[in-house]
Amino acid sequence: MPLLQTKADASAWGYGFLGATASTSNFYQIQQLSPSAVSTVTFSSIPSTYKSLQVRFNLVASAQYDNFGIYFNGDTTTNYACHGLRGNGASASATGTITQNYILINSLGTYLTYPTVGIVDVIDYANTNKNKTIKALSGINNNSAYGAVEVGSGLWLSTAAINSLTVAVGATFTGTVTLYGAN
Amino acid sequence: MATATYYPIATQTLGSAAASITFSSIPGTYTDLRLVLSNAVTVAGGNDIQFRFNGDTATNYSITGLHGSGTTATSVSTTSATVIDPDASSAVGTSATVPNLYTIDVFSYAGSTNKTCLVINSEDHNGTGDVGLSVALWRSTAAITSITILCGSNLLTGTIATLWGI
Numbered sequence: 001m002p003l004l005q006t007k008a009d010a011s012a013w014g015y016g017f018l019g020a021t022a023s024t025s026n027f028y029q030i031q032q033l034s035p036s037a038v039s040t041v042t043f044s045s046i047p048s049t050y051k052s053l054q055v056r057f058n059l060v061a062s063a064q065y066d067n068f069g070i071y072f073n074g075d076t077t078t079n080y081a082c083h084g085l086r087g088n089g090a091s092a093s094a095t096g097t098i099t100q101n102y103i104l105i106n107s108l109g110t111y112l113t114y115p116t117v118g119i120v121d122v123i124d125y126a127n128t129n130k131n132k133t134i135k136a137l138s139g140i141n142n143n144s145a146y147g148a149v150e151v152g153s154g155l156w157l158s159t160a161a162i163n164s165l166t167v168a169v170g171a172t173f174t175g176t177v178t179l180y181g182a183n
Numbered sequence: 184m185a186t187a188t189y190y191p192i193a194t195q196t197l198g199s200a201a202a203s204i205t206f207s208s209i210p211g212t213y214t215d216l217r218l219v220l221s222n223a224v225t226v227a228g229g230n231d232i233q234f235r236f237n238g239d240t241a242t243n244y245s246i247t248g249l250h251g252s253g254t255t256a257t258s259v260s261t262t263s264a265t266v267i268d269p270d271a272s273s274a275v276g277t278s279a280t281v282p283n284l285y286t287i288d289v290f291s292y293a294g295s296t297n298k299t300c301l302v303i304n305s306e307d308h309n310g311t312g313d314v315g316l317s318v319a320l321w322r323s324t325a326a327i328t329s330i331t332i333l334c335g336s337n338l339l340t341g342t343i344a345t346l347w348g349i
Contacts, residue, residue, distance in 0.1 A: 025187040028186060091257075092250075115297065119288060141319060146260070
């Protein structure tokens with residue numbers, strides 16, 4: 001194959017949080033969890049030394065049409081709101097809710113056997129002057145005519161710094177969840 | 184401070200037109216992969232740009248997409264396909280001068296589950312366009328060791344593909 005350039009120098013290229021590159025890597029793995037048949041996983045004692053957090057997950061649910069949610073600092077009161085733009089393979093639709101107990105990530109639900117995946121960005125999580133906003137991308141495909149893909153936003157009505165983050169589901173899930181910090 | 188992670192495994196920039204770009208011998212040492220295909224150009228009205236893992240040409244791929252064309256939002260799906268084709272429903276087509284951008288996140292690529300990925304396509308052709316988020320499945324529990332970018336009408340000079348390990 002004709003190539004002008006091949007580069008695999010980890011020290012020379014880096015990661016900009018939303019896609020730009022930097023001279024050095026600024027994306028750090030804080031913790032990786034491998035849950036097995038549990039309904040929640042929690043990252044606790046999250047350091048406040050990053051600008052943003054990113055959660056990436058690859059999880060197989062034990063029940064169909066289950067939903068993943070995220071909440072912060074153990075707060076399960078009605079301080080959350082979320083909006084979603086989603087597609088199910090047949091049509092596009094939108095959803096929005098307020099006064100929720102968590103931020104709903106995949107409103108169209110899970111399937112068995114095949115992983116639900118997602119990327120959740122939590123912006124300015126340690127700022128004590130702002131409510132907290134997230135962006136979420138998620139999807140599931142099981143080689144049927146009905147899959148689910150979603151772009152979501154979420155709000156936590158709190159100015160507290162986020163020091164713990166919980167991923168929850170109605171039944172149980174198994175897989176990998178990783179928390180990253182970005183500067 | 185935690186350990187930095189987000190490594191460029193390799194970048195390939197086409198010096199002349201080619202029907203495919205392949206990243207092979209991908210190490211299994213990361214959690215996820217991100218493939219960024221930028222400045223992706225092919226001939227006007229050419230074939231879609233597609234993706235394949237481990238050279239598997241069987242009907243093991245499927246995709247569900249959410250797309251916006253500038254006038255409507257749609258959702259489409261394809262099952263039992265031989266490739267991942269994020270543009271299967273797009274009416275935008277390809278261009279020799281206006282590049283498309285694709286970002287593919289492959290989750291737990293070295294693990295033993297079936298492989299699911301999120302694909303973002305960004306295509307603006309100054310009057311027509313398509314932006315999409317798709318979820319694609321490769322029904323295989325094998326570790327992904329190679330990724331191929333395909334275009335039957337050739338990817339043109341200057342197309343850049345970078346594979347990142349996360």
